[in-house]
Amino acid sequence: METHRIETSQAAIAASDTGGSGPVLLMIHGNSSCRKVFRNQLEGTIGKAFRCIAIDLPGHGESSDAIDPERTYWMPGYADAAIEVMRALDIPKYAILGWSLGGHIGLEMLTRSASITGLMISGTPPFARSDESLGAGFKPSEHMSLAGQDALSEQNVSDYAHSTCGANAPFEPFLSDAVARTDGRARKLMFSRILAPESVDQQEIAVNSPVPLAIVNGEEDVFIDNDFIAALPYKNLWEGTVHRLPGIGHAPFWEAPSQFDPYLHRFISSL
Template sequence: MIETSHAGIAVTQSAGEGPPVLMIHGNSSCKEVFRNQLDGQIGAAYRCIAMDLPGHGASQNAANPEKTYSMPGYAEAAIELMRELGHDRYAMLGWSLGGHIGLEMLTRTDAISGLMITGSPPVGRGEEQLSAGFLPSEHMGLAGQRDFSEAEIDAYARATCGINAPFEPFLREAVARTDGNAREMMLGSFVRGVGANQQEAAVNAAVPLAIVNGGAEPFVNNEFVAALTYRNLWEDRVHLMEGIGHAPFWEAPDAFDVYLKRFLESL
């Protein structure tokens, strides 16, 4: 548990002694979703650091929700965490909300050596831009809902990780534990355009930006993501994993880690 000005933040670190890699999970999830990377070859080679966002997992709820539960707030919390851990340069893997936080971080720190995002369409500001980057879905409607019924907890946990992905109790527990204020306030501020223009951040990234999405992504408009013209897109293409859903690193870790390993080596 690392104390920050936002909350006590729970982290898990792999045993690897290579360069640090920060991993940030999605909305209403937790750091354990990166278990396969932490416990596998990636974690053995690199110092992988998976954090629970404030209001999620084993981290504390935000001390000041207005300050923390937004893209800028989460980005500043992650930057502060890495500074507390003594890392002034690190790569990042961000999934869904975590990828959006990574894009926000690109506009706030020079510490990131490269960013890989998955399930995170680089959208501009405002509701119209969000609609272009995301596909309509009943589960997307839950992303900003404060309170969940038992059925909604189960449905959201299963849908976000992929209907064909392994399902374990911790995934449901993470949704049930999440501070409802975190969902409601984060999405509300995102819709209002609070924070960086993430499309501009992605298109103009000064460091390599890798995009690896599931080809059967139920939430993200992959055509929108591929149509943008990026200044620094890793391997000059958006990678799609055929038949894989919203969390490819969890659903198909062996296949996903081929991309992640290659990306980290390239940095």
């Protein structure tokens, strides 16, 4: 496993790279997490079969805070940073696995790069640019408000880390460390502009995706409305269905890699 530190116009980005000559998969984590959450895939059969590149978003993990927070800490800024990383690595074509915020970033990237061959999202409701749609895509949950909060108490950090990884998922200290490390401005600024007109209409691009769109969610995800996601009239939905993993929460690739990874392997292979 190789580690890169890539200077971009947004931030210095830390990335793990499994190497190899197989199809390339870019892995983008969620809000207040880090690339270590993809450890099971990076170190398992997925990392052996494909060249997996997992990045820490600006203001997260081992990446630096944003050079210009107003420019970077929202979906267009994150998308541009990820695209810069792949250009710096001289990778012309790649698929994306985006979890939660990472899935929203992946949808944003579809309008900004012709290099993407396919996108798998997990825990990511494709909402239209309206308060009504945003409210329909996300379910009220005990710790949802923390996702857009600048300063977090020690208890907030623990609560958010446990809820995002899944109530029944394995828990390791790095999950809390990632929340505590995250630049609080990243949470606040991203949520304050989540419906900004400069961002892509997430629902429109998901429904009309120019590349195969795979959706694999945990059935017991406390943050998203699976029925809302499944009801959208996708035109390029991989295998023609939104896959739901029973008994699994918000991070199925972390909680149940033995169940999630076959979907990911099959999707990348199909591209």
